[in-house]
Amino acid sequence: MCGICGKVNLNNEPVGENLLGRMTSSLVHRGPDDSGIRISGNVGLGHRRLSIIDLSPQGHQPMCNEDGTVWIVYNGEIYNFLDLRPDLMAKGHTFRSRSDTETIIHLYEEYGTACLQYLRGMFAFAIWDERDKSLFIARDRIGKKPLYYYSDGKTFIFASEIKAILADERVERVPDHEAIHHYLTYQYVPSPWTAFRGIRKLPPAQYLILKNGEITLCRYWQLTYLPKHAIKEKDLKHEILERLKEAVRIRLISEVPLGAFLSGGIDSSAIVAVMAGMMNEPVKTFSIGFREEAYNELKFARMVADKYKTDHTEFMVEPDAVDILPKLVWHYNEPFADPSAIPTYYVSKLAREHVTVILNGDGGDENFAGYARYALNAFSEKVRRFFSPALVRAMHPLFMLLPHGGNPNSFFWRLKRFSQVYVRSPELRNADMLCHFMAEMKSDLYTEAFRDEVSGTDSFDLLLAKFHEAGADNLLERTLYSDVMMYLPDALLVKVDVASMANSLEARSPFLDHELMEFVARVPAQLKLKGMTTKHILKETLRGILPDEVLFREKMGFGVPLDYWFRNELKEMAFDTLLGQRAMERGYFNRDYVREILDDHVSRKWNWQYHIFNLLMLELWHREFIDRV
Numbered sequence: 001m002c003g004i005c006g007k008v009n010l011n012n013e014p015v016g017e018n019l020l021g022r023m024t025s026s027l028v029h030r031g032p033d034d035s036g037i038r039i040s041g042n043v044g045l046g047h048r049r050l051s052i053i054d055l056s057p058q059g060h061q062p063m064c065n066e067d068g069t070v071w072i073v074y075n076g077e078i079y080n081f082l083d084l085r086p087d088l089m090a091k092g093h094t095f096r097s098r099s100d101t102e103t104i105i106h107l108y109e110e111y112g113t114a115c116l117q118y119l120r121g122m123f124a125f126a127i128w129d130e131r132d133k134s135l136f137i138a139r140d141r142i143g144k145k146p147l148y149y150y151s152d153g154k155t156f157i158f159a160s161e162i163k164a165i166l167a168d169e170r171v172e173r174v175p176d177h178e179a180i181h182h183y184l185t186y187q188y189v190p191s192p193w194t195a196f197r198g199i200r201k202l203p204p205a206q207y208l209i210l211k212n213g214e215i216t217l218c219r220y221w222q223l224t225y226l227p228k229h230a231i232k233e234k235d236l237k238h239e240i241l242e243r244l245k246e247a248v249r250i251r252l253i254s255e256v257p258l259g260a261f262l263s264g265g266i267d268s269s270a271i272v273a274v275m276a277g278m279m280n281e282p283v284k285t286f287s288i289g290f291r292e293e294a295y296n297e298l299k300f301a302r303m304v305a306d307k308y309k310t311d312h313t314e315f316m317v318e319p320d321a322v323d324i325l326p327k328l329v330w331h332y333n334e335p336f337a338d339p340s341a342i343p344t345y346y347v348s349k350l351a352r353e354h355v356t357v358i359l360n361g362d363g364g365d366e367n368f369a370g371y372a373r374y375a376l377n378a379f380s381e382k383v384r385r386f387f388s389p390a391l392v393r394a395m396h397p398l399f400m401l402l403p404h405g406g407n408p409n410s411f412f413w414r415l416k417r418f419s420q421v422y423v424r425s426p427e428l429r430n431a432d433m434l435c436h437f438m439a440e441m442k443s444d445l446y447t448e449a450f451r452d453e454v455s456g457t458d459s460f461d462l463l464l465a466k467f468h469e470a471g472a473d474n475l476l477e478r479t480l481y482s483d484v485m486m487y488l489p490d491a492l493l494v495k496v497d498v499a500s501m502a503n504s505l506e507a508r509s510p511f512l513d514h515e516l517m518e519f520v521a522r523v524p525a526q527l528k529l530k531g532m533t534t535k536h537i538l539k540e541t542l543r544g545i546l547p548d549e550v551l552f553r554e555k556m557g558f559g560v561p562l563d564y565w566f567r568n569e570l571k572e573m574a575f576d577t578l579l580g581q582r583a584m585e586r587g588y589f590n591r592d593y594v595r596e597i598l599d600d601h602v603s604r605k606w607n608w609q610y611h612i613f614n615l616l617m618l619e620l621w622h623r624e625f626i627d628r629v
Contacts, residue, residue, distance in 0.1 A: 002061070003027025003048040003501075004073040004147075005159035006126050007168070008135055010213045015044030022167040024048050027160055029331075030075070030501045038062040038071060043128055043135075046164075047073045050356070050504055051256070059099040065109055066094050069130045072108075074101045075160055076123030076145045077508065079250040084118060108136070113207055116220050120250075120515065122508070124202075126158055135210040141221045141514045142363075143191075143204030143489030146497060150199045156210050162199055162333035166625075171198070173626055177453055180335070180588070180618065184437040184445075185459035187337040187614055188491045195334040195621065204489045221514070223484055224471035225521045236523055237541040243519055247510035248274045251359055258357035259284030261347055261507075262312070264300030266370070266535060266542065266551060267361025271510055273545050275359065276308035285310040286351040286358070288343040290317055290561055303547045315350045317343050317560075322570060325620060331502040335621040337436075337614040338491055339560040344499040352503040362496060363511030366483045367520045368538040369528040372555060373433040374476060378529060380422050380429060381475065392422045427467045430479050431460050434487065436614050450588045462486070476525045484517075562609040567602050574598060574612055583619045 005023040007015050020037040024046035028035075031048025038045045047061040064071045078084075081100035084107065089095065093106040100121075107115035108127055113136060122144030126137040137158055139147045149158040150165050157165050165171055179193035189195050191203040202208055205221040229236060248271060252258065260272045262285040275283045285305055289298035298314060305312035328341055351358050365371050402415065421432045432438065437445060439458060446454075463482055470481035493509075500507040510516070523537060530536035539551050566574055575598055577583060584591050594615065601608040 002050055002073075002075040003030030003160040003164070004075050004124065004126060005046040005164040006073060006128075006135075006157070007044045008128075008156045008210060009042040009154070010156065011154055012042045014041055015039050017044075019168055020044045020046045023159060023164040026164045026167050029504055030160060032504050034060060036061050040130070045071060045073045045126065045128060050506060059097055059101065061101060063097075063099075063101050063105065065105050070105055070109060071128045071130070072101060072105050072125055074104060074123065074125035076121060076125070076140065077251075077506070078103060078119050078121040078123060079253065079513075080118075080120040113138075113209070113218070113220070116207065120513070122512075124160065132211065136207065137202060137210075138207035138220075139202045139204055141205045142484070142512045142517070143493055144497065144509065144512060146494065147202040148194060148199055149202060149208065151210075151215060152198065153213075156215075162194060162196060163330075165199055166196075171196075174198070175622070175626060177450070178457055181442075181454040181457060182459045182462065183335050183337075183618065184442065184614060185435045186463075186486075186491070187436055187610065188494065189334050189336075190462055190486055190490050196625075201490075204485075222471065223481065223517060223521055225477040225481065225525075226471055226473065227522065228524050229519075229522050233527060233537065233540075236527065237537060240520065240523075240537065240541050243513075243516045244270065244510060245274050245278075247513035247516045248359065249278060250513075251508040251510055252278060254357045256356040257284070257354065258359065259286060259311075259351055259355040261285075261351070261358055261360040262287050262301045262304060262310070263361070264297035264302075264304070264550065265361065265364075265555065266538065266546065267364030267511060269300075269304040269361070269546050269550050270364070270538075270542055271359050271361050272304055272310060273308055273542075274510075276310065282309055282311040284351075284354055285312045286347050286354075287312070287314045288317055288347045288350075289314060290343075300550050300553065303550055307547060313350060313354065315346055317346055322565070322573075325617075326624065327502075328499075329617065329620045329624045331498050332494070332621075333498075333625070335614075335618040336494065336498075337610070337617045338495050339562050339610070339613050341495050341499055342560055344495055345502060348500045348503045348505050348507075352505045355505075357506045357508065358500065359508050359510060360496065361511060362492060362507075362509040363488065363517070364535070364538065366480060366488050367511055367517055368535040369476060369480060369525075370535045370538075370555065371483075372534065373430060374479060374529055375532045375534055376418070376421075376433065377426055377429050377479065378476065379532060380418075381426060387422075389422060392419050395419065426475050427464055427478075428460065430467075430482075431463050434463070435460070436610055441611075444593050445589055447587055447590055474525050476529055477521075480521075480528075562613055563601075563607055566609055566612055567604075571602060574616060577619055578612070578615050582623075586619075586622065589615070 024035055027048045031050045033051040034049035036047045045062045062071050062073050078100040081103040084103050088106045095102055107118055116138055123140045124145035124147040128135055146160055148162050150171055159165050174197040176197040179189045179195050183189045191201040206219050209216040260283055262268050262272050272283055287298055287301040289296045421429045424432055466482035466485045467478050470478040472478050496507050527537040578594050597608045600606045
């Protein structure tokens with residue numbers, strides 16, 4: 001796992017060595033083991049290396065082909081690279097290392113951009129082809145590894161992180177207000193935007209060609225849910241388990257110690273169970289817990305650790321953990337408001353003390369329909385014949401009078417949220433359950449000037465566009481597709497990639513193996529969500545492999561007790577930061593409305609924990625990246 005960067009001056013101005021040095025230095029946490037740069041006139045490539053496979057000097061990057069006409073910087077792991085080598089050697093390619101990096105070079109020489117079709121793994125790379133003076137940058141199908149770029153017509157810069165692009169002082173640090181508008185809805189900045197004007201994300205499953213000063217973007221893969229498998233459920237379960245085992249097996253290739261995150265949920269527990277059957281020594285597992293019992297899953301993690309006799313380590317997160325928020329803001333480069341970034345950082349830090357590679361359960365929910373909102377949306381559609389939206393809309397003011405104590409897990413709280421979303425169409429209902437600041441809330445939150453500036457853009461349109469482009473014929477799978485295309489790569493995978501790489505830890509995700517995902521996508525929807533049972537076929541596949549207490553308990557997610565913290569230990573910080581002159585002078589928000597949100601939360605009138613955290617991380621990002629010039 002590594003950090004990559006590079007620059008092409010379109011006016012043929014030489015790239016400075018000092019600049020490439022600053023860019024690579026900003027990525028040292030992604031690659032503490034080695035560093036390399038190559039400058040050839042107006043083209044510069046930089047690399048930081050975390051050594052996982054082929055620890056020898058032959059794995060050094062930037063790396064070139066036999067005659068030095070093709071150069072690559074690469075971040076990721078190609079799990080099938082050993083399978084690809086014999087055919088390339090038969091075609092006359094010569095290998096000088098045991099690295100997967102060199103396999104990509106020769107695939108590119110042989111197939112051009114079509115080389116992407118042969119790669120199985122996670123990756124972001126850049127190839128400079130001296131023969132036709134072109135730059136080819138690409139990102140893996142699911143978006144495991146990040147890649148950002150900047151172009152102003154005079155220069156083109158790319159990097160694994162935005163801070164490496166900002167190392168070039170010619171790149172202005174100007175907030176992109178449209179991106180901030182979207183961030184407030186989603187808790188992350190969706191692709192292709194970033195929070196910086198002029199800097200863009202390369203979306204998953206896309207590549208970019210820069211040639212003769214022109215940029216061409218192409219998409220090379222799309223998940224489809226049709227046609228469906230025409231085999232029995234018993235055979236599907238067998239095939240799912242075998243494919244999961246294969247996805248785990250190929251991710252155990254490593255020349256450094258590896259382990260697994262163990263949350264106590266189904267997905268990470270399944271990975272640990274499969275690993276235990278393949279490894280000669282106990283699996284090293286790592287878990288995070290909270291003092292607040294409603295958020296603590298440690299007892300379930302221990303059940304799996306005990307069953308498979310893992311070498312288990314735990315860490316308890318306390319409210320003072322928010323002291324790391326400025327550090328997280330620096331590592332995430334953009335405002336990012338998924339609070340589970342806090343425990344993810346800590347569990348990564350804990351794991352890195354013991355291993356260099358970690359396997360996790362990311363992708364299980366998006367593959368097998370694991371989120372409660374999938375079931376709630378389906379349930380809402382079924383009962384609309386008995387309870388019209390108009391009736392529920394009329395009863396909503398009465399529901400709002402019910403006490404809930406600010407607890408998002410209480411029955412009355414859920415009833416209130418259900419009455420809010422029930423009246424919407426299925427796709428908007430899903431968006432409402434997934435998102436934070438809705439359009440009507442933004443109208444009250446924004447100042448008049450900021451409202452006018454972004455008034456022509458509805459953030460929901462981004463999600464609805466994914467919903468409608470899905471190659472699926474039912475509500476559930478269109479929702480799954482939209483999550484795979486937005487929520488998964490722009491939120492969940494960003495969270496894990498940044499938190500792990502901040503600690504120089506490589507994270508691998510067997511459930512995100514694209515061949516496994518393609519197979520599962522074609523499993524009939526009714527076997528993923530059966531009635532109100534989420535992940536039906538995965539749970540049945542794992543029956544007897546995992547304890548029933550883990551398989552059939554209510555999903556908790558990787559939650560953080562922000563609701564408690566913002567009423568107690570973090571109350572003063574939230575008020576001072578969000579209502580202070582520094583925040584208000586940015587001109588985004590109505591001070592009275594921000595105070596109303598804070599007051600309502602403290603008084604338990606409503607639970608605004610995620611909205612408060614959203615605003616807080618935005619302000620801290622401004623202080624770290626915009627105010628500091």
